Amino acid sequence: MNAVPPIEIADIFLEQAHSLCRGGELLPGGVMELAKKLQSAADSSTPLKVKLGLDPTRPDLHLGHTVVLRKLRAFQDLGHQAILIIGDATAMIGDPSGRSATRPPLTDAEVQLNAQTYLDQAGKIIDVRKAQIVRNSEWLSGMKLEDFLKLAAKVTAAQILAREDFDTRLKENRPISLHELFYPLMQGYDSVVVDADIELGGSDQRFNNLMGRELQVSYGRTRPPQMVLLMPLLEGTDGKVKMSKSYPENCINLTDSAEEMYGKLMSIPDAMITRYELLLNLLSPEQLVEQEQQMQQGVVNPRDLKMHLAKFLVSQYHNPEDAERGEQAFITKFQKREIPEDIPELNLAGVESPGLVNLMIEQQLAPSRNEARRLIQGGGVKLDGQKVSDVELLLNYTAGISVVLQVGKRKFLRLNF
């Protein structure tokens, strides 16, 4: 392109760049460009500023967020400056990325509460003491109208509307609120303020992150503007749809209990195992290929790989002891189909022949009487391992007897008469 003579790039930076990019997409330019950046940073002894913004729209971070957080950590491990932006101002708009509808706005209090939990959870992955952690309300909330207009004047409406999700919504006659159009500007302005060299994000952040590049130039940055490293979005436990705060059922949250997290990881489709390992940066590409082959040849049971994966991640986000407990719980509960040890108990001493259906409702084992009956008719209710068939069953047991009630696969209750 230009007349600059080719720069000799040391192997170490090429290797670093390769490793940092693994699984992701680097814009613009690819691995070489990053290697150059890494080298010149080393030459000038100025660590790269690596930005990651997270909007605290929900209280929990999930495994999908850890994909980029782990990347951020990887940069930290190479001595670069991590900048974690808690998007408390942007959260109030809500990122329109990939959305087909406007988000309900959050209150300031909700956002601030979520922001705190984000920090606690991010600390499990990145080194927060070395990271620079800022909230974008610091510069966005107090912005004067004239400064805001100055920002808005940097881009054209057509540029913003060309963005795929807006374009689709326009074509499909779905509403776009005006404030949503400002989202990319706000996020891009963050890059100007923190003077980022690299911005990390999910692949749905392409537009927003590239906006940061443009704005940095518009605001007079003389050094090269930020590069953008986009990571694919991790699919949730269903293996199809991305893990997203909008679909809580599909998320593995960092705040999930060890047992829950272990179980959810076991429920991912087999085909997702290598995908998770790749995006969470757990295995090298060679190892992934080998593992894939072993699975196909039937040498290795996907279940065992999943158990390994689950145990590893639970150890990391909780601790090894809890991971072991989670694994044992999974084995007894699901593999052996045995009754778990510590199940809730209910004292029924003195209660006159309680009805099973009523009991299920009272103990929230079923949402309605009809549903309780359906469960019984479908063979989903057991007493001491025996399927119950009588919808009208009354529990007449002698005092002192203890019986385990099981509803569906996961709900247990010990009844003491």
Added chain:
RNA sequence: GGGUAGGUGCCCGAGGGGUUAAAGGGGGCGGUCUGUAAAAUCGCUGCGUAAGCUACGUUGGUUCAAAUCCAACCCUACCCA
């Protein structure tokens, strides 16, 4: 301000006066099976013991009978001014 097309159950989406608690799909839940809370497969999926009661944007109306017809209103998109 005027016009047009829409608003259906958790979601998508059929239905255009009674046989519609509302087709079909997705999701969810349960059973079977299994090497797993994978896959596959079958079933269930408004509330109520029941009579019945709620439910198709809202409110009224027409009818023996309305998600379906009428009116007004609210919301959304598009077109025109």
